[in-house]
Structures are given as structure tokens and as C-alpha cells.
Amino acid sequence: MTAFFKKTIYVLCCLATSPFVNAQQENDITITGTLIEEETLQSVPYATIALNDKNTNKTITGTTSNDEGKFSLVTSISNFYIEISFMGYKTETIADVSVSNGKVDLGTIKLAPDNQALDEIVVTGEVSKTVFKLDKRVFNVGKDISSTGASALEVLNNVPSVNVNIEGAISLRGSSGVQILINGKPSVLADQSSNALGTITADMIESIEVITNPSAKYEASGTSGILNIILKKEDKEGWNGSISINTGIPDNHSIGGSLNRRTEKFNLFTQFGVGYRSLPEDTEAINRNLTNNETIFSNGEEFRNETFFNITLGTDYHLNENNVFTLSGNFAYEIEDQPSETNFSFFNTNGLFSRWIRNETTEATNPKWQYEFNWKKIFENNEDHTLQVSALGRFFGKDQSSQFTDTTLEGNDVDSNQRTATNFQQADYTFKVDYVNPLSKEYTIETGAQYVINDVSNDFEVQDFVDGDYMTNEDLTNNFEWNQKVLGVYATGAYENNSWGIKAGLRIEHTALNTLLTNTNEANSQNFSNLFPTLHTSYKTGENFSLQAGYSKRIFRPRLWDLNPFFNIRNNFNIRVGNPDLQPEFTNSYELTSIYKIGKASLSSSLYHRYTTDVVERVSTFNDNVTLTTPQNIGTNSSIGFETNGKYSPAKWLTLTGDFNLNYFDRQGTFEAQVFDFTGSQWSTQLGSKIGLPADIDLELTGSYRSGFETVQGEQSGFAFMDLGLRKKIFKGKIVTNLGIRDVFSSRIQERFVNQPTFETYDFGQRGRFFTFGISYGFGKGEAMTYSGRRR
Incomplete structure (x- = not known):
């Protein structure tokens, strides 16, 4: 000693x-x-x-x-x-x-500081390592990370297959859309849009579970994966906090802070922020009528300017060593301004017929809040024998008004004015209970239930300027109500020894969906129950190699904007509307994964097969030179793919990451007597590097490419882009500065072609290059933890 x-x-x-x-x-x-x-x-x-x-x-x-x-x-x-x-x-x-x-x-x-002593602690302390489980990988956080005072985002960046860029965006196996859980449940702290993960430090984290093919324990709606952050039962007493100031081009300015205080009984945390940002986008569209040779060209620039405020407050209360209660909440308020200007040109067989400008002025206020209650009980006979009860509520509102003005520049007069008003309200509630009982060292059973309520009202009115006054357009005005309730019940059983294991589960979900267009009294009700079986097995030859195989059935339920039949009339020649009769997609997913370590490299490769029925596709129709795009259920999709990703650290100052995904698909389906049978492929890759430079400077470069692919009516273009980030730590991380350039070469685009016998359309969108700079100061325990402003 x-x-x-x-x-x-x-x-x-x-x-x-x-x-x-x-x-x-x-x-x-x-x-x-x-x-x-x-x-x-x-x-x-x-x-x-x-x-x-x-x-x-x-x-x-x-x-x-x-x-x-x-x-x-x-x-x-x-x-x-x-x-x-x-x-x-x-x-x-x-x-x-x-x-x-x-x-x-x-x-x-x-x-x-005693630098020699610090080096000895890192070398001889417990080293972080990955343990392979049946349906997940568990990254146990050792003292080499927990003693550094880093934030949860820094810890995630050390997990194989997980990447966190300098702006804090999280991806798993190269894909975004990752669901973050805290102790197995949704949490205010896990909300990536508020950067609340900055209030969690490395020494609070026990482990991180990486789940790429979820078992029946998790809801059947799909994500690209789950990251479950397990917090330590006993935290060291102390406090930490940080404050950040950020700026950027286009406008991206914010100031925010976080504070965390831990005592024997309480863990108190808070975060606040205020900022302003502008999100410009260049757009271009072409509608070409092949039957009469009429063409409409449009191009313009759209903005979404936003002032935002938010605050998070919460506490964990340790009643005793076996019972922990969590109560937290978040409130945010946004003020939006969305100006846009679009230039239109209409050509017929005789040449230019008319040219005009359409201007939009939109203002909106968006209040939103969420709150969480959680109780976790640990039974005395085994710390893995647990009961957890949680409730999470969310609300989002939007009060929006828009003014549209058409001004003729040349040719036939098309002057007209319109205005719209939107009153939108959405409330979501999630109630969850989970029970885990390890019957022995090898056998474990799990059971639980989840009830989710989504309640939405969207009151939308369009007015046309007629004879000097605004008159309501009854054909475009309506109130859309959407109510969805999903009840899920599950049970799993698992056997696992030191080298082999198997886990089987069954989830039953009942969905009750109701939509209503109030002024036409058009109602749609869907009630269906589905079984979602899962099966996972794994085989470990040692610490460095594991094989995992899994099967799960998944569901994609249409979202609000897939169902809502009303739309933004910003460009009334290219309209996208929802489909209240849309049915859910169902996918049977099979996956075989090998996970292995070779020296300083960790690699994961997967073969997968997914078969999806009632695939939701965007289908375009053409009438009077207007393109109407609506989601429809179009047949089946059978895909076979290969994915490999890895992380390699040949030196302490260098980390390389890579991901490659190749997907071959076979589409079968018909819509309105049109056959959509074809085969195609799509591939993507991402290469990243983190380089430690002298003077405690980190350089991050990430390059991505996504290939083009064939769609049911045309094709989607591919694109490549690169992001760059620089970070400088001062005073052992008490002060951190960040410089980021997103889309360095301004090459990230969205380009879609529709080619049909009677019409052709083209849509193009590009956001361009973004520069950001921030400085953060940390006080108390730990490093500065960057607050970069809320992400949509």
C-alpha cells in the first residue's frame, strides 16, 4: 500500500x-x-x-x-x-x-501535478475492454478512461464501431439515427438534440452496451442501432460543470452551460443554452411535360433562421443502495423565421411564356418540453436482479404563419398572393416496466411491457387573395388529427456460458391508429396485433474473437408527415403530401456477425439479409405541370448485404476508422397497373482519422461516399463529402477550443430524377459549407464539455 x-x-x-x-x-x-x-x-x-x-x-x-x-x-x-x-x-x-x-x-x-505518478496510474490501472454477450457487445469503462475526466461523448468515441465527430454527432457502424438509452430506458439526458450527455462524465459510467440487432426487450420499430449507457450505482461525490461559447458561418451562435453535483444521496444536474442559427439551402427543380413539351424551371434559396432557448433540470435520488429514483425535465422555446425566394420560368412550344418570383415570409414559435420519472430497484440477492419502472412525456407545439407573394417579371401575368396559418400540437407518452432475473450464473429471464401514446393535431388553413381580400381555400384547408397507441409485452430467456450462448424472445405489440380530417370527416382506423420473435446466439473462442448470429422481425410505422395529406405550398409546382391510408412495413432481418481484434485493431464484419413487405416508397404523379409526390406501399424488397467496419490505433496519437456497406436489392411490386420490378445495388463507405498533433491539438478528418441507386420511378444520385475538425486542449482540458468545417468541398447534395413515359422531373438541394468555432471552459472535476447548440 x-x-x-x-x-x-x-x-x-x-x-x-x-x-x-x-x-x-x-x-x-x-x-x-x-x-x-x-x-x-x-x-x-x-x-x-x-x-x-x-x-x-x-x-x-x-x-x-x-x-x-x-x-x-x-x-x-x-x-x-x-x-x-x-x-x-x-x-x-x-x-x-x-x-x-x-x-x-x-x-x-x-x-x-506529478506526471510520473499519473503515467503509472494509466499503465497499471484497469484497462477498458469489450466483452461479447449474446445480443450485444459490452464496453467496460476502465480507469484508463474513467480517470481522465472526459465527457460521455469522449467515452463513446472509444467504443469500437461507434464514432463521435467533433460536433458531437453519434454514428454506429457508419449510420446515424442511433437510439441512446440511459440504464436501458429513454431519458432526458439521452436526448441528442439538447447535448445533455455533456452532464455525464467518464467516471460516472460503468459500461456501454452496443446493440445492432435488438432482442424482443426493445420496441420493434427500427433504428440503426442502440447504445445503452450504464451508470455506476455508486458515484464519487463532487461537482463538475462547463460553459461554452460558439460562433459560425452561416450564422451559428450559442452560449451554454452545464453543472453536475453529486452527494451521497443525490446527483443533481442541469444544462442551459441560448443561441441563433441560420440554415440556408439552394434548390433547383424542373418539371417537363413530355406530351405537350411544356417545362417549368425553378431555382432559389431557402432559409430557416432560428433563435432558441433551453434548460434541463434533474436529479437522481439514492434512497438506499437498492433503490434509485430519477426525476428530470427539459424546456425549450424556438422562434423561427423562414424567408425564401424562388425564380420560376414557364416555357411552351413557342418559347418563354412567363417568368416570375415567389417570395415567402414565414414566422413560427415552437414551445417544447419533456419530463421523466424512473425507479430502479436492485434485489439484494443479485445486483443483476432488477425491476425498473419509467415514464417519459414530451410535448411539441408550433404556431406558424406564412405569406406568399408572386410577382411577374416577364410574359403572361401570374401575380397572386396566398397566406397560410398552422397550429400544430404533438404530445407523446412512454410508460415502461422491465424485470430481469438471473436464475443462475448461466440462465436469465427478462419480461416487461411498454405503452406508447402519440397524440397530434395539425390545424392548417390556406387563404387566397381574391378581389382585394383574403378568402379561405376550402380545398386546401383542414384539421388533421392523428392518434396512435402501441402496447408491447415481451419475454426472453437466455442461456450463456463462457464460450457459447443462446437467447430467444417474443414480443407482442398491438397498434391502434386513428386519423381524421375534421372538415371532410374522413376517418381512418387501423387496429392490428403482431408477433415479433427474436433469436440470438454467439460463440466465443477467446477474448479476441466472437461470432454472433441473430434474427428479428421489425416494423416501420408511418410517421405523422407520411400520413398528413396537407403540405407546404412554398413551391406549388412540386408538392409533397402524406397518405392517411398508408400501411406499416414489416421486415424479417437475419444477420451473421464476426467480431475480432488483431493487435491494436478491432474489426466487425456482417452478412445480412432483410425481406420487407409493403415497402413505403415516394411515388410521383403529374397533372397540369404539377408534380405530386405521395408515399405509397409498393410491393416487397429483398436485400442481401455485406458490411465491415473497424477501428485501428497504430500509435497513441493516431486512430483510423472505416466502414463499408454493399447492398444488393430485388424490388417487386405494382402501383396503379404500373409494374415496379427491378434489381439494383447501393454502396457506401466512410473513412475517418483522428490525429494527435503537438501542443495538445487533435485533427479529425472524415470522408464519406454514398453511391447512386435506382428508385421505383428513376434514380437518386450519389455524392461524396468531407468534414474537418480541429480541437485544442488547454490546461489539461479545462479549456477546449474547436474549429469545424462541415462539407469542406461543398459537395454534399440531394439529387433525384423521375423518368416516366409522360413526364420527367428533377429535384436538387444543397446546403453548402459550414464553419463553426467554439471555446469551452470546465470547472470542478473533469474537462470542459462542449455545448454546440441544439441540433434539430
């Missing part, structure tokens, strides 16, 4: 039997002081201050510094010296003191 730990234990014993509770004697000496770091001038909490006898060198009494680095102790002897120690810092000894009126004021004492 090191001298530091011996000294600490002795001091704690002194504190337990300290005579401080008695009245202070007249000859007592009170010693006070404040501890700070030499380099950063930050306070040093929880350091050990020992008062030793000069003759015997034995410790007489002692104490620890508080959150502000201050300490105070009392002694009745005068022949003493003081020894101050804290892990990672050089021990400070003070032998010559001056007593005045029974007091010794040591003032501010600077502790210097």
Missing part, C-alpha cells in the same frame, strides 16, 4: 474519532488554507491534509479539502508540520508556520 493511501486511511480514522465536536480549548491552534492547481488555478477538492508530529513523524490529526479547496483543522500541540497530498499531484510539506492569536493562515497553496 502506498504512503498516500496509508496517510489517507489514517486521516479518515482521525476524522472519525476527532475531538472537534468538543469545545475548543484555549491553547488550541486553528490551521486554515486553500488548495489550487498550479497550472490552472482551479480549486482542488477532497485532498488529504495531515498534521504530523515533528519528533515522531506520526500523524496527529487530519482533514480533507471541501469543494472550493478550503480546509480547516485544530491541534493542541505546537511542534508539528503539515503534509498535503492528492493522487496525481506532488506532495506538499509545510514545516515552518507562524502562529498568531492561536491561528495559522497558510493562504493559497499551489499543488503541482
Whole structure:
């Protein structure tokens, strides 16, 4: 046992039997002081201050510094010296003191870092490693990461197959849309849009579960994967916080802060932010009527300017070692301004017929909030024997008004004005209970239920300017109501030994969906129940190689905007509307995955087959030079694919990541007597590098390519793009600066062609290059944790 730990234990014993509770004697000496770091001038909490006898060198009494680095102790002897120690810092000894009126004021004492000791801790401490389980991989966070004071995002970036860019966007196996859970449940802290993960530090995290093919425990609606962050049952007491200031081009300005305070019973956390951003987009469209040779060209620039405010508050209450309660909430408020200008040109067989500009002015306010309650009970016989109950509520509102003005520039007069008003409200509620019982070391059963309620109302009105006044257009005005309830119940059973295991599960989900167009009284009700079986097995040959095989049945339920039959009339020659009669997709997913480590490289390769019925596709129809795009259920899709990804760190300063996905698909289907049978392929790749430069600077480069592919009516173009990021740490991470360039070459595009016998359409969109710069300052424990503003 090191001298530091011996000294600490002795001091704690002194504190337990300290005579401080008695009245202070007249000859007592009170010693006070404040501890700070030499380099950063930050306070040093929880350091050990020992008062030793000069003759015997034995410790007489002692104490620890508080959150502000201050300490105070009392002694009745005068022949003493003081020894101050804290892990990672050089021990400070003070032998010559001056007593005045029974007091010794040591003032501010600077502790210097002990770099050699820190290196020894990293080398000999517990190293993070990945453990292969039946239906997931578990990344256990060792002291090499937990002792660094990094944020949860930094920890995620160390997990194989997971990538977090400098802006904080999380991807799994190269795909976004990852669901983040905290202790197996949705959480306010897991909301990526608010960056609330910045309030979680590395030393709070026990492990991270990576789930790419979920079992019956998780809801059957699909995502690209699940990352489940498991927090430690017992957290060290302390506090940490940070404040960030960011700016960017186009406008992207924000200031935000976070604070986390942990005591024996409570973990209190908060985050706040305010900012303004602008999101421009260049657009282009062509509608070509092949029957009469009429063509409409349009191009323009759209903006979405947004001022936003948000705050998160929450607490974990440890009633005792077996019961933890969590209560948290988030409130956000957004003010939107969406100006746009689109140029139109209409040509017929005689040439230019008309040319005009359509201007839009849109204003909106969006209040939103969410709240969470969770209770986790750990049974005394086994810490893995748990019961967890949670409730999560969300609300989003939008009060929007738009003004559209058409101004003729040349040719036939098309001057006209329109305006719209939208009152949108959405409330979502999730209630969940999960029970896990490890019957023995090898056998485990799980069961639980989830109830999700989605309730939406979208009141939309369109007015045309006629004879000097605005009149309601009844054909385009309506109130759309959407209500969906999903009840899921599941059970799984698993057997797993040191090398092999199998897990089977069954989930039953009942969906009740109702839509209503109130002014036409068009109602649609769907009630259906489905079984979602899952089967997973794994075989491990050792620490460095594992095979996993899995099967699951998944569902894609149409979202609100897939069902809502009303639309934005920004460009009334290219209209996208929903389909209230849309049916859900069902997918049978089979996956065989090998996971292996070769030296400093971790690799994962998968063969997969997915068969989807009632595939939802965007189908375009053409009438009077207007393209109407509606989602429809079009037949089946059978796909076979191969995916491989890896992470390689040949040196401490260099990490390389890569992902490659090849997908071959066979489409079968018909729509309105048109046959959509064809085969095709699509592939994508992503290469990334993180380079540690001198002066504690990190460089990140990420290049991506997505190939084009054939669609049911045409094709989608491919594109390549690259992102760049620079990060500089100052004062051991207490200050962090970030510079980011998204889409360095302005090459990321959305380009879609529709080629049909009677018409052709072309749609193009591009957001362009974005520059961001931010600086963050961390106080208390840990590093600065960047708040880059809310992401939509």
C-alpha cells in the first residue's frame, strides 16, 4: 500500500474519532488554507491534509479539502508540520508556520501535478475492454478512461464501431439515427438534440452496451442501432460543470452551460443554452411535360433562421443502495423565421411564356418540453436482479404563419398572393416496466411491457387573395388529427456460458391508429396485433474473437408527415403530401456477425439479409405541370448485404476508422397497373482519422461516399463529402477550443430524377459549407464539455 493511501486511511480514522465536536480549548491552534492547481488555478477538492508530529513523524490529526479547496483543522500541540497530498499531484510539506492569536493562515497553496505518478496510474490501472454477450457487445469503462475526466461523448468515441465527430454527432457502424438509452430506458439526458450527455462524465459510467440487432426487450420499430449507457450505482461525490461559447458561418451562435453535483444521496444536474442559427439551402427543380413539351424551371434559396432557448433540470435520488429514483425535465422555446425566394420560368412550344418570383415570409414559435420519472430497484440477492419502472412525456407545439407573394417579371401575368396559418400540437407518452432475473450464473429471464401514446393535431388553413381580400381555400384547408397507441409485452430467456450462448424472445405489440380530417370527416382506423420473435446466439473462442448470429422481425410505422395529406405550398409546382391510408412495413432481418481484434485493431464484419413487405416508397404523379409526390406501399424488397467496419490505433496519437456497406436489392411490386420490378445495388463507405498533433491539438478528418441507386420511378444520385475538425486542449482540458468545417468541398447534395413515359422531373438541394468555432471552459472535476447548440 502506498504512503498516500496509508496517510489517507489514517486521516479518515482521525476524522472519525476527532475531538472537534468538543469545545475548543484555549491553547488550541486553528490551521486554515486553500488548495489550487498550479497550472490552472482551479480549486482542488477532497485532498488529504495531515498534521504530523515533528519528533515522531506520526500523524496527529487530519482533514480533507471541501469543494472550493478550503480546509480547516485544530491541534493542541505546537511542534508539528503539515503534509498535503492528492493522487496525481506532488506532495506538499509545510514545516515552518507562524502562529498568531492561536491561528495559522497558510493562504493559497499551489499543488503541482506529478506526471510520473499519473503515467503509472494509466499503465497499471484497469484497462477498458469489450466483452461479447449474446445480443450485444459490452464496453467496460476502465480507469484508463474513467480517470481522465472526459465527457460521455469522449467515452463513446472509444467504443469500437461507434464514432463521435467533433460536433458531437453519434454514428454506429457508419449510420446515424442511433437510439441512446440511459440504464436501458429513454431519458432526458439521452436526448441528442439538447447535448445533455455533456452532464455525464467518464467516471460516472460503468459500461456501454452496443446493440445492432435488438432482442424482443426493445420496441420493434427500427433504428440503426442502440447504445445503452450504464451508470455506476455508486458515484464519487463532487461537482463538475462547463460553459461554452460558439460562433459560425452561416450564422451559428450559442452560449451554454452545464453543472453536475453529486452527494451521497443525490446527483443533481442541469444544462442551459441560448443561441441563433441560420440554415440556408439552394434548390433547383424542373418539371417537363413530355406530351405537350411544356417545362417549368425553378431555382432559389431557402432559409430557416432560428433563435432558441433551453434548460434541463434533474436529479437522481439514492434512497438506499437498492433503490434509485430519477426525476428530470427539459424546456425549450424556438422562434423561427423562414424567408425564401424562388425564380420560376414557364416555357411552351413557342418559347418563354412567363417568368416570375415567389417570395415567402414565414414566422413560427415552437414551445417544447419533456419530463421523466424512473425507479430502479436492485434485489439484494443479485445486483443483476432488477425491476425498473419509467415514464417519459414530451410535448411539441408550433404556431406558424406564412405569406406568399408572386410577382411577374416577364410574359403572361401570374401575380397572386396566398397566406397560410398552422397550429400544430404533438404530445407523446412512454410508460415502461422491465424485470430481469438471473436464475443462475448461466440462465436469465427478462419480461416487461411498454405503452406508447402519440397524440397530434395539425390545424392548417390556406387563404387566397381574391378581389382585394383574403378568402379561405376550402380545398386546401383542414384539421388533421392523428392518434396512435402501441402496447408491447415481451419475454426472453437466455442461456450463456463462457464460450457459447443462446437467447430467444417474443414480443407482442398491438397498434391502434386513428386519423381524421375534421372538415371532410374522413376517418381512418387501423387496429392490428403482431408477433415479433427474436433469436440470438454467439460463440466465443477467446477474448479476441466472437461470432454472433441473430434474427428479428421489425416494423416501420408511418410517421405523422407520411400520413398528413396537407403540405407546404412554398413551391406549388412540386408538392409533397402524406397518405392517411398508408400501411406499416414489416421486415424479417437475419444477420451473421464476426467480431475480432488483431493487435491494436478491432474489426466487425456482417452478412445480412432483410425481406420487407409493403415497402413505403415516394411515388410521383403529374397533372397540369404539377408534380405530386405521395408515399405509397409498393410491393416487397429483398436485400442481401455485406458490411465491415473497424477501428485501428497504430500509435497513441493516431486512430483510423472505416466502414463499408454493399447492398444488393430485388424490388417487386405494382402501383396503379404500373409494374415496379427491378434489381439494383447501393454502396457506401466512410473513412475517418483522428490525429494527435503537438501542443495538445487533435485533427479529425472524415470522408464519406454514398453511391447512386435506382428508385421505383428513376434514380437518386450519389455524392461524396468531407468534414474537418480541429480541437485544442488547454490546461489539461479545462479549456477546449474547436474549429469545424462541415462539407469542406461543398459537395454534399440531394439529387433525384423521375423518368416516366409522360413526364420527367428533377429535384436538387444543397446546403453548402459550414464553419463553426467554439471555446469551452470546465470547472470542478473533469474537462470542459462542449455545448454546440441544439441540433434539430
